[in-house]
Every structure is written in structure tokens, then in C-alpha cells.
Amino acid sequence: MSHPKVRxxxxxxxxxxxxxxxxxxxxIEVVEQAIGTRLRELExxxxxxxxxxxxxxxxxxxxxRVLNLLRRESRKRET
Numbered sequence: 001m002s003h004p005k006v007r008x009x010x011x012x013x014x015x016x017x018x019x020x021x022x023x024x025x026x027x028i029e030v031v032e033q034a035i036g037t038r039l040r041e042l043e044x045x046x047x048x049x050x051x052x053x054x055x056x057x058x059x060x061x062x063x064x065r066v067l068n069l070l071r072r073e074s075r076k077r078e079t
Contacts, residue, residue, distance in 0.1 A: 005056055008034040012063050015070070024074045028067050035060055 011034050015027040039060060042053035 005038065008038050008060070008063075012067075015067065021074055021077055024070065028071055028074075031063070031067060035064065
């Protein structure tokens with residue numbers, strides 16, 4: 001199993017490259033679940049002073065903005 005940071009990033013890249021509009025929304029959901037898991041891990045690490053994760057948290061926020069844009073654009077195409 002890959003490192004949690006790598007996992008959400010791999011899923012994110014996969015969603016960005018998804019060409020099938022029917023699969024895009026489910027790919028976004030999978031990424032968001034992985035991001036949620038990773039954020040909980042980062043919060044736990046911060047609480048126990050095992051690291052900051054500030055850079056990764058910013059990467060996650062950036063990814064979420066892009067995913068929201070992809071979701072909106074995908075839904076526009078459906079209508």
C-alpha cells in the first residue's frame with residue numbers, strides 16, 4: 001500500500017486525466033474520500049507534534065479548488 005500522501009495525489013492525478021465524463025464525478029468522490037482520510041491523519045500528527053504538514057495541507061486545498069471546478073464543469077455538460 002502506498003503512503004497516504006502519495007495515495008491521494010495519485011488519485012487526484014487520475015481524476016484530472018479522466019476523459020470519460022460519466023466516470024469523472026465518481027473519480028472526484030474517490031479523491032475527496034482519500035483527502036478526508038489524509039486530513040484526519042495530518043490533524044492527528046499535528047496534535048502529537050509529529051510534523052506540521054502545512055505544505056501538504058495547502059496542496060490539498062489547491063486540489064479541492066480544482067476538483068470543485070471540475071465538478072461544476074462536469075455538471076454543466078450534463079444539462
